[in-house]
Amino acid sequence: MADTTPLRGKDVRLDKVSIRFGDSTAVQPTDLSIHAGEFFSILGPSGCGKTTLLRTISGFIEPTAGRVLIGGEDMAGKGPNERPTALIFQNLALFPLMSVAENVAFGLEARGMRKAERLKRAQELLELVALGGYGDKKPADLSGGQRQRVAIARALAVEPAVLLLDEPLSALDLKLRQHMRSELRAIQKRVGITFIYITHDQGEALAMSDRVAVMSRGKLEQVADADTLYADPATPFVATFVGEQNVLRGTVAGVADTRAVVDTSIGRLEGRVKGPLRVGEDALLLVRPERIALGGTDANTVAVRLAARSLEGASVHLQCAAAGQTLTVTVPNGPLVRELPDELTLSFGIDDALIYPVGALAHG
Amino acid sequence: MGSLARAYGRPLAAVIVGIAVAWVLVLILVPLGAMVEQSLWWRESKGDVSLTIDRLYNDISLMELDRQSETDPAKKAILDQSVSEKQAEIATLEAQEKNPPKSYGIANFTRMSGLHFYIFVRTIFYALLVTALALVVCYPVAYVVALASGPRKAIILMVALIVPYAINELLRVYAWLMILDYRGVINGVLQWMGFINLDAREWIPFLENPSAVFLAMIYTYVLFMVFPMVNTLETLDRNQIEAARDLGASTLRIHRRVIIPHAKPGIAVGCIMTFMLSAGSYSVPAIMTRGQGGDWFSQLVYRQFYEANNWNMGSAYAVSLLVVCTAFILLMMRLFGVGLRDIAK
Numbered sequence: 089m090a091d092t093t094p095l096r097g098k099d100v101r102l103d104k105v106s107i108r109f110g111d112s113t114a115v116q117p118t119d120l121s122i123h124a125g126e127f128f129s130i131l132g133p134s135g136c137g138k139t140t141l142l143r144t145i146s147g148f149i150e151p152t153a154g155r156v157l158i159g160g161e162d163m164a165g166k167g168p169n170e171r172p173t174a175l176i177f178q179n180l181a182l183f184p185l186m187s188v189a190e191n192v193a194f195g196l197e198a199r200g201m202r203k204a205e206r207l208k209r210a211q212e213l214l215e216l217v218a219l220g221g222y223g224d225k226k227p228a229d230l231s232g233g234q235r236q237r238v239a240i241a242r243a244l245a246v247e248p249a250v251l252l253l254d255e256p257l258s259a260l261d262l263k264l265r266q267h268m269r270s271e272l273r274a275i276q277k278r279v280g281i282t283f284i285y286i287t288h289d290q291g292e293a294l295a296m297s298d299r300v301a302v303m304s305r306g307k308l309e310q311v312a313d314a315d316t317l318y319a320d321p322a323t324p325f326v327a328t329f330v331g332e333q334n335v336l337r338g339t340v341a342g343v344a345d346t347r348a349v350v351d352t353s354i355g356r357l358e359g360r361v362k363g364p365l366r367v368g369e370d371a372l373l374l375v376r377p378e379r380i381a382l383g384g385t386d387a388n389t390v391a392v393r394l395a396a397r398s399l400e401g402a403s404v405h406l407q408c409a410a411a412g413q414t415l416t417v418t419v420p421n422g423p424l425v426r427e428l429p430d431e432l433t434l435s436f437g438i439d440d441a442l443i444y445p446v447g448a449l450a451h452g
Numbered sequence: 453m454g455s456l457a458r459a460y461g462r463p464l465a466a467v468i469v470g471i472a473v474a475w476v477l478v479l480i481l482v483p484l485g486a487m488v489e490q491s492l493w494w495r496e497s498k499g500d501v502s503l504t505i506d507r508l509y510n511d512i513s514l515m516e517l518d519r520q521s522e523t524d525p526a527k528k529a530i531l532d533q534s535v536s537e538k539q540a541e542i543a544t545l546e547a548q549e550k551n552p553p554k555s556y557g558i559a560n561f562t563r564m565s566g567l568h569f570y571i572f573v574r575t576i577f578y579a580l581l582v583t584a585l586a587l588v589v590c591y592p593v594a595y596v597v598a599l600a601s602g603p604r605k606a607i608i609l610m611v612a613l614i615v616p617y618a619i620n621e622l623l624r625v626y627a628w629l630m631i632l633d634y635r636g637v638i639n640g641v642l643q644w645m646g647f648i649n650l651d652a653r654e655w656i657p658f659l660e661n662p663s664a665v666f667l668a669m670i671y672t673y674v675l676f677m678v679f680p681m682v683n684t685l686e687t688l689d690r691n692q693i694e695a696a697r698d699l700g701a702s703t704l705r706i707h708r709r710v711i712i713p714h715a716k717p718g719i720a721v722g723c724i725m726t727f728m729l730s731a732g733s734y735s736v737p738a739i740m741t742r743g744q745g746g747d748w749f750s751q752l753v754y755r756q757f758y759e760a761n762n763w764n765m766g767s768a769y770a771v772s773l774l775v776v777c778t779a780f781i782l783l784m785m786r787l788f789g790v791g792l793r794d795i796a797k
Contacts, residue, residue, distance in 0.1 A: 147698075177695055183696075
């Protein structure tokens with residue numbers, strides 16, 4: 089590994105940024121503060137405006153209203169070539185007719201660095217991404233993962249304070265994608281600059297990021313670290329987009345402080361309050377499949393019929409039917425689950441059930 | 453042939469091969485071969501043979517006149533004899549005139565006069581100039597058309613480019629003639645604005661300048677330059693342009709390092725087509741100069757065929773032009789570093 093001068097990351101702040109294309113709003117007024125040196129992900133389904141937001145930070149799109157500040161400096165009127173950012177495109181956009189070294193050195197060439205010097209620097213960066221011997225090759229001669237690393241080296245060559253990544257792993261196969269996750273994280277730790285990573289893959293976002301923003305329909309739903317997002321989602325959308333959920337519709341029967349009771353078709357269930365609830369109104373009760381236990385020891389118990397089971401390796405998914413509702417339960421694989429009776433009792437704790445006012449879900 | 457027969461069956465394979473052979477023969481070998489063969493021989497026609505024959509006929513007529521008025525039988529016999537001698541001489545000369553001896557060699561190529569060679573060189577130079585100008589004019593157009601966003605915009609631009617080409621080439625050239633003529637549109641407008649007086653012959657003689665031919669030629673062949681470039685530019689991933697910009701490259705550098713290298717095969721094809729068409733164009737220089745500007749080489753070839761009636765010389769001229777054009781194609785391909793494979797794409 090070559091010794092590289094540590095770069096300095098900068099913080100990125102969006103101040104009431106909104107973006108409209110004609111009549112349609114791509115990004116609703118958004119405030120967001122990304123710390124210097126942070127690995128920050130923006131997670132959302134396709135069309136939620138996350139790429140638009142990224143292109144706004146990189147300078148390809150001017151926000152309709154609001155300000156983008158990088159390192160405290162207002163970026164209004166500054167083009168992509170004048171900002172301390174570098175963008176890694178979804179398809180990488182390597183220059184196919186240039187060699188790998190020329191690709192990496194391109195940003196330095198644009199800054200007028202002498203040829204010998206910039207090629208030396210390119211070589212250092214290629215060594216940083218473990219591609220030291222590939223400088224003379226053409227991008228087409230490299231594998232998908234290697235091209236990925238060339239794109240990273242090319243972006244790092246211009247010594248950006250903020251690296252923007254637009255789903256760069258989506259073209260890779262699963263194995264390589266998982267490998268590149270840890271690689272990206274390691275590179276980010278090594279260079280120490282701010283990474284802003286766009287993805288629709290929750291696994292990527294949760295595995296790599298210091299913090300994640302979940303976005304839906306041009307709006308940030310929640311900004312939090314991965315554990316908080318998973319355990320304490322702020323909205324039904326975040327709850328259903330990140331990880332699996334059982335969604336039960338019902339009517340609020342009672343609210344007391346942080347707890348509420350909901351009447352659903354499978355009975356009266358109790359859970360944590362996650363929004364303004366009023367007695368008599370519709371509500372959603374969400375509980376994760378792995379928080380439901382076989383047997384009836386927890387506060388909420390439901391009698392169900394086992395409809396199907398599928399083996400996932402370490403765990404088993406059970407599809408359970410009760411009064412027209414389907415509940416998915418994930419239990420660890422073991423001798424017990426092999427001979428389950430058709431009639432089961434399930435239970436889950438009050439803290440495992442989250443009760444939201446009715447709102448948009450991630451999957452229909 | 454074997455694999456074709458296996459893929460399509462014997463009869464169809466035979467048809468395919470037959471068509472390919474016919475194509476090569478009819479479109480390439482036969483016309484080119486005829487032209488080259490024609491250029492490699494000439495007939496030793498002495499220019500004075502016809503004159504000598506004419507003189508001999510004159511002599512015979514005179515002698516026959518003499519013979520009619522002659523009364524002395526001895527002199528009559530002498531006259532008869534010289535008439536028959538001269539008739540025999542005429543017969544041999546006429547045979548020679550009708551079928552002069554054929555000689556083979558490269559004399560047709562080496563016999564080009566200094567003036568014709570000058571015109572040849574100048575035509576190549578002009579054609580290069582037209583190609584370069586067309587490239588400069590067409591590159592931005594092709595760039596805009598290729599990267600126009602939205603299908604409607606691209607269609608409008610395409611139609612705007614194609615519509616002029618629905619009109620016959622000659623008509624378009626004549627249109628430019630009308631625009632640039634002494635009493636043409638431009639001079640007319642200048643008179644209307646009070647700058648010149650046409651009745652006092654104060655017009656600007658656009659047509660006496662080779663640039664008039666350039667203008668009409670670029671206009672005529674623009675499409676052949678634009679289309680190949682649009683085709684290659686359309687395949688350029690726009691992210692590459694954005695990536696280059698994001699890395700801090702100026703517009704000029706983006707074109708020089710990213711866009712032009714990508715468009716090279718298209719540029720090469722466009723240049724080759726425009727050069728070939730303009731170097732061989734007859735109608736544009738013939739119409740635009742009306743004999744008042746300098747000739748182009750294609751006009752010389754035409755004259756060798758149809759005015760000097762020397763098809764051998766005309767063929768030699770045509771072959772020379774072909775050789776230079778082919779050399780130009782190879783040079784362009786070398787210069788742009790593109791192979792036939794790239795161009796075929």
